[in-house]
Amino acid sequence: MKILVRLSTFMADKNNKNKENCTGKFYVDDQCIDCDLCRDMAGEFFARRDLDGCSYVAKQPETKDDIELCEDAMESCPVNAIGNDGDQE
Ligand code: SF4
Numbered sequence: 001m002k003i004l005v006r007l008s009t010f011m012a013d014k015n016n017k018n019k020e021n022c023t024g025k026f027y028v029d030d031q032c033i034d035c036d037l038c039r040d041m042a043g044e045f046f047a048r049r050d051l052d053g054c055s056y057v058a059k060q061p062e063t064k065d066d067i068e069l070c071e072d073a074m075e076s077c078p079v080n081a082i083g084n085d086g087d088q089e
Pocket residue numbers: 028031032033034035036037038039054055076077078079080081082
């Protein structure tokens with residue numbers, strides 16, 4: 001019998017946001033594994049906290065294209081550490 005192990009929860013948790021995230025819809029929580037994917041895909045919006053390698057949102061997207069770019073990064077994150085809950089805090 002195979003046993004499946006989840007590497008993360010189903011979605012990012014706004015209660016566990018990295019404190020460096022700038023205010024706005026998008027955020028990264030503490031599940032980040034420093035894979036670099038979001039920073040490669042949308043480096044204008046995601047940055048790396050050098051202390052432990054966790055990503056955070058350094059700038060919120062404003063244009064439709066930039067929002068789609070961040071949504072693509074969110075959907076590509078292998079551990080679902082990126083969230084967009086629409087909150088402004
Ligand atoms: S894609 Fe996800 S796991 Fe990878 S660096 Fe970004 S937030 Fe972290």
